[in-house]
């Protein structure tokens with residue numbers, strides 16, 4: 388983890404998909420913009436379903452904000468049977484026994500509840516919760532996937548009041564469908 392806790396065990400990865408102009412959701416919440424359409428980037432890679440499944444299996448826990456949770460319920464549950472923690476101050480319906488709800492301090496969530504149990508922790512949005520994690524220095528890696536589309540309007544990925552932080556580029560993967568994944572870790576420079 389970035390600053391406290393068991394540094395060798397847990398790692399928090401913020402994963403989010405953004406449009407070219409920095410939005411992660413349309414105002415009406417529709418998600419068609421996330422579908423790959425149009426031209427193929429010949430030099431890009433593609434991953435098989437088996438590779439994707441193997442990758443997802445390595446994720447020990449998902450963390451998400453309540454609005455992302457509610458949207459996921461509408462769209463169809465994307466997190467399988469992987470333990471999932473929803474951060475909320477309200478009472479929300481629980482749909483599966485792999486989901487638990489958390490209300491309170493986010494450092495306590497990470498250091499006392501998650502880190503002792505999970506190694507590969509994925510923070511999957513939305514903007515509000517991600518910004519809070521970043522402000523508190525709780526993110527070890529940012530995996531930002533850029534979709535080849537301009538949305539013009541919507542929910543800003545980093546629309547809050549973050550202060551300057553330097554991140555070091557660790558990897559770039561360009562996909563045949565035109566999406567690009569950028570991986571960063573917090574720079575110590």
Ligand SMILES: NC(=O)c1ccc[n+]([C@@H]2O[C@H](COP(=O)([O-])OP(=O)(O)OC[C@H]3O[C@@H](n4cnc5c(N)ncnc54)[C@H](OP(=O)(O)O)[C@@H]3O)[C@@H](O)[C@H]2O)c1
Nearest residue numbers: 403404411412452453454455458475476512513514515516
């Ligand atoms: N493109 C992508 O990769 C991506 C990824 C994820 C989500 N999204 C989209 O983003 C939208 C949701 O994002 P969002 O920024 O509006 O909301 P969000 O971050 O998903 O959820 C915000 C809610 O989380 C709870 N919360 C956040 N911080 C908290 C804290 N420190 N303590 C307690 N509770 C806290 C609050 O819930 P309560 O109000 O219940 O207390 C708050 O209203 C959806 O449209 C979703 O589909 C896109």
